[in-house]
Amino acid sequence: MKRSGGGLAGNPLPPPWLSWSVWGLGALLYLVGFYQRVAPAVITEQLMAEFSIGAAALGNLSGFYFYSYVMMQVPTGVIADRWGPRKLLALGAGVAALGTALFAAATSLWWADAGRLLIGAAVAVAFVSMLKLASHWFAPRHYPLVSGMALLMGVVGGVAAGVPLRLLVEAFGWREVMGASAGLTALLCAAIWLWVKDDPEDAGYRSHFVGGHDRQHTPVLKGLGEVLSYRNSWILLLAPVGLTGAILSFGGLWGVPYLRQVYGLDAKSAAAITSALLISWALGGPLLGTWSQRQGRRKPLYVLSTALALGGWVAIVFLPLPLWLLVALLLAVGFAAGNIIIGFAWAKESVPLRLTGTASGFCNMGSLIGGMLLQPGIGWMLDRHWHGAMGGGARIYDASAYQAGFVLIVAAIALSFLLILFARESRCAQTL
Numbered sequence: 001m002k003r004s005g006g007g008l009a010g011n012p013l014p015p016p017w018l019s020w021s022v023w024g025l026g027a028l029l030y031l032v033g034f035y036q037r038v039a040p041a042v043i044t045e046q047l048m049a050e051f052s053i054g055a056a057a058l059g060n061l062s063g064f065y066f067y068s069y070v071m072m073q074v075p076t077g078v079i080a081d082r083w084g085p086r087k088l089l090a091l092g093a094g095v096a097a098l099g100t101a102l103f104a105a106a107t108s109l110w111w112a113d114a115g116r117l118l119i120g121a122a123v124a125v126a127f128v129s130m131l132k133l134a135s136h137w138f139a140p141r142h143y144p145l146v147s148g149m150a151l152l153m154g155v156v157g158g159v160a161a162g163v164p165l166r167l168l169v170e171a172f173g174w175r176e177v178m179g180a181s182a183g184l185t186a187l188l189c190a191a192i193w194l195w196v197k198d199d200p201e202d203a204g205y206r207s208h209f210v211g212g213h214d215r216q217h218t219p220v221l222k223g224l225g226e227v228l229s230y231r232n233s234w235i236l237l238l239a240p241v242g243l244t245g246a247i248l249s250f251g252g253l254w255g256v257p258y259l260r261q262v263y264g265l266d267a268k269s270a271a272a273i274t275s276a277l278l279i280s281w282a283l284g285g286p287l288l289g290t291w292s293q294r295q296g297r298r299k300p301l302y303v304l305s306t307a308l309a310l311g312g313w314v315a316i317v318f319l320p321l322p323l324w325l326l327v328a329l330l331l332a333v334g335f336a337a338g339n340i341i342i343g344f345a346w347a348k349e350s351v352p353l354r355l356t357g358t359a360s361g362f363c364n365m366g367s368l369i370g371g372m373l374l375q376p377g378i379g380w381m382l383d384r385h386w387h388g389a390m391g392g393g394a395r396i397y398d399a400s401a402y403q404a405g406f407v408l409i410v411a412a413i414a415l416s417f418l419l420i421l422f423a424r425e426s427r428c429a430q431t432l
Contacts, residue, residue, distance in 0.1 A: 011204060011205055011206045012205060012206060013200070013205060013206050013208065014137060014200040014203065014205040014206075018137075018203070018205075019137040019138055019200075021195070022133060022137055022195065022196050022197060023130060023133050023134060023137055023138070023146065024153075025089070025188070025191055025192050025195055025196050026085060026089050026126060026129050026130045026133055026192070026196065027126075027130055027149070027150055027153040028153070028188055029089055029092060029093050029096070029123060029125075029126040029129075029188060029192070030123070030126035030127055030130060030150060030153055030154050030157070031153045031154060031156055031157035031160075032093070032096060032123060032126075032157060032181075032184075032185050032188065033096070033119075033123025033124075033126050033127075033154070033157070034153075034154035034155065034156075034157035034158045034161075035157035035158065035160050035161045035165075035181070036065065036096070036100065036119050036120075036123065036157075036161075036181075037065060037123075037157075037158070037161075037248065037252055037371070038157075038158045038161045038162075038248070038251060038252035038253075038274075038278070039161040039165060039178075040058070040061070040062040040252070040253055041161070041162075041251065041252055041253050041254075041255060041256045041271070041274060042161065042162060042165050042166040042169065042256055042267065042271050043165075043169055043174045044058060044253070044256065044257050044394070045257075045392055045393075045394045046169070046174050047061065047112075047174075048393070048394040048395065049392060049393030049394050051108070051109040051112065052393075053109060054379075054382075054383050054386070054395050055378075055379035055380075055382035055383050055386070055395060055397065056376060056379040056380045056382070056383045057109070057379070058253075058379055059253065059375045059376035059377070059378060059379025059380065060113075060376045060379070061109065061112060061113055061116060062116070062252070062253050062375050062376075063371070063372055063375045063376045064113045064114075064116035064117045064120065065116045065117070065119055065120035066120060066248075066368050066369075066371045066372030066375070067117065067120065067372060068117045068118070068120035068121035068124065069120035069121065069123070069124040069368045069372075070124075070365050070368045070369055070372055071121070072120075072121050072124035072125070073124060073128070073362065073364050073365040073368070074224065074358065074362050074365070076088065076124055076125045076128045076129075077128050077358040077359065077360055077362060078223060078224060078358050080125075080128050080129055080132045081132075081223065081354070081355070081356075081358055084132075084198035084199075085125075085128075085129030085130075085132045085133050085196070085198055086192070086193070086196045086197065086198050088125040088129050089125060089126065089129050089192045089196060090189055090192045090193040090196075091122075091125070092122045092123060092124070092125035092126060092129075093122070093185055093186070093188045093189035093192055094122075094186065094189040095118055095121065095122035096118070096119055096122035096123050096185050097182045097183070097185035097186040097189060098118060098122075098182075099114075099115045099116070099117070099118025099119035099120075099121075099122055100115065100119055100178055100179075100181050100182035100185060101115075101178075101179065101182040102114060102115035102118060103115025103116060103119065103178055104175045104176075104178035104179040104181075104182060105175070105179075127150065127154075127360075127364055128360050128364060130146075130150050131147065131150070131344065131348070131356070131360045132198075132356070132360075133196075133198075134146040134147065134150075135208070135209055135348075135353070135356055136198065136199045136200065136207055136208060136209045137199075137200060137208060138208055139208050140208070140430070141293075143345060143348070144286070144289035144290055144292070144293045144341060144342075144345045145286055145289065145290060147285070147286075147289060147341050147344050147345060148285040148286025148287070148288075148289045148290070148338075148341045149286060151281070151282055151285035151286070151338065151340070151341060152282040152283075152285065152286065154282070155278045155279060155281055155282030156282070158251065158252070158275070158278040159275045159278055159279060162271040162272065162274060162275035162278075163268050163271045163272050163275060165177065165271075166267055166268055166271050167268070209353075223354075223355055223358050224358055224362075226351070226352070226355055227351055227355050227358045227359045227362055228362075230350050230351055230359075231422075231423075231424060232346065232347065232350035232423055232424055232426075233347065233350065233351065233359060233362055233363060235419050235420065235422060235423045236343045236346055236347040236350070236363045236366070236423065237362060237363050237365055237366040237369075238366055238415075238416070238419050239302075239306070239343060239366065239416045239419050239420045239423070240340050240343060240363075240366040240367040240370060240416070241366050241367075241369050241370040241373070241412055241415070241416060242370060242409070242411075242412030242413035242414070242415055242416035243306060243309055243336075243337045243339065243340065243367075243370070243413060243416050244337055244340055244366070244367035244368075244370050244371070245367070245369070245370015245371050245373065245374040245409070245412055246309070246313060246333065246337065246370070246374070246409040246412065246413060247277065247278070247281055247333075247334060247337050248367075248368075248370060248371035248374070248375070249370070249371060249374040249375050249378055249409065250274065250277065250330075250406075250409070251274045251275075251277045251278050251281075251334075252371060252375070253375050253378075253379075254375070254378050254379075254382075254402070254405065254406075255270070255273070255274040255277070256270040256271055256274055257270075257397070258270075258402050259273055259274075261396055261397060261398070261402075262398070262399045262402060263323055263326075273327055273330065276327065276330070276331060276334075277330045277331065277333075277334040278334065279334075280330070280331040280332075280334030280335045280338075281334040281335065281337050281338055282338070283335060283338065284305075284334065284335035284336060284337065284338020284339070285338035285340065285341040286338075286341065287335075287338065288301060288305060288335075288338045288339050288341060288342055289338075289341035289342055289345060292342045292345070292428070293345070293428055296427055296428050297425055297427055297428065298342050298345065298346040298349075298423075298425060298426055298427075298428065299420070299423060299425045301339065301342060302339050302342045302343065302346070302420055302423075303417075303420055303421065305335075305336040305337075305338075305339040305342075306336070306339065306413070306416055306417045306420055307417060308332065308333070308336040309333045309336040309337055309413055310410070310413045310414060310416075310417050312329045312330075312332050312333035312336065313333055313406075313409055313410050313413055314410055315329055316329050316330070316333070316406070317403060317406045317407060317409065317410055318403070318410075340367055343363065343366075344360065344363065344364070345428075346423070346426055347359050347360065347362075347363040348360060348430070349426040349428065349429060349430050349431060350424070350426055350431060351431055352431050352432060353430055353431075353432065370412065373412075374408055374409060374412065377405075377408050378405035378406065378408055378409075379405070381401070381404045381405035381407075381408065382395075382397045382401050382402065382404075382405050383395075384404070385397070385398075385400060385401035385404045385405075386401060387401075
């Protein structure tokens with residue numbers, strides 16, 4: 001059949017339920033990835049005791065997820081542009097299942113690190129693939145909303161790795177729970193392979209992709225070189241390092257032990273607070289993305305929200321706060337960090353549409369670089385300020401040690417704020 005600019009001429013657009021179901025299976029892998037990203041936060045004591053490690057080694061164990069995730073972002077974007085997201089998502093789910101099983105059965109820190117490394121590399125395909133599916137299965141005006149919903153799906157996984165995971169670990173043990181997680185991820189692999197299509201044209205519908213079904217691709221190195229030639233690509237890579245890195249470091253690893261040791265909370269209460277931080281982040285994503293779309297501008301809201309995050313973290317780190325005010329500020333900085341969704345839309349608009357997969361992968365590296373650097377960095381600072389206290393086979397750190405570690409968060413967000421001031425406004429218009 002003859003193709004028009006929006007797909008096969010004369011065919012209807014895909015029904016919403018089909019678009020959401022195709023996209024939703026990719027989103028489930030992102031949910032799994034986010035669950036794995038923050039799961040160490042509620043099993044810090046078990047991991048430190050089981051493998052006889054301190055905060056720096058624990059930060060590194062959690063960080064292995066980020067090391068491979070970040071390394072995979074640009075290759076993932078390039079491959080998504082060339083091969084399509086279906087194969088990537090199925091392969092990613094399969095390897096994630098294998099990595100999770102390896103982590104669950106690890107007999108030494110080396111094997112646990114290897115499992116986390118596999119998980120990070122595998123789930124790295126999810127977000128870029130979701131964005132690629134969104135550009136084909138949804139109208140362009142819905143892109144910020146779908147991107148925000150992607151973050152929401154991820155945070156659902158993060159919340160599942162909070163109180164629910166803690167309860168399951170207490171009931172069955174962390175190894176058993178991770179083993180069950182591996183089995184569910186393997187089932188997701190099969191579902192993606194059987195149901196997901198790269199483009200509505202593959203299912204007999206008309207595509208939403210502006211330029212038609214993009215079967216012709218820019219050569220890999222040329223495409224990457226083009227993306228790197230845009231100033232916004234670099235700025236929107238580096239700006240989320242502090243913003244999202246703070247959320248991933250506090251909500252994904254150090255928040256629970258901090259709240260337990262400094263504020264005297266039990267594990268479930270501490271996990272509930274870090275889950276609330278992630279939920280606030282999830283709400284901020286689609287709302288900030290939609291507001292910037294309505295304004296027709298990206299930069300003002302991104303700058304304002306980054307300033308809010310910086311002020312909030314300064315207060316959290318340097319002021320003696322009652323618990324209620326600490327929680328309120330965590331909710332505020334979580335919401336502000338949702339501006340990552342503005343950044344994804346902004347990065348997409350800053351390059352030609354045929355390069356969106358590569359650009360999305362490149363810019364998505366920034367949020368993960370934050371976790372990759374800050375999680376072990378904070379752990380290193382904690383060990384430097386440890387006074388020798390132990391409990392249940394794990395090290396105990398006091399308030400001054402956590403303050404020294406969290407100073408890294410403030411410094412990273414200050415850099416984010418300075419960088420975003422130099423970004424070029426896209427006015428919500430796609431570069432062609």
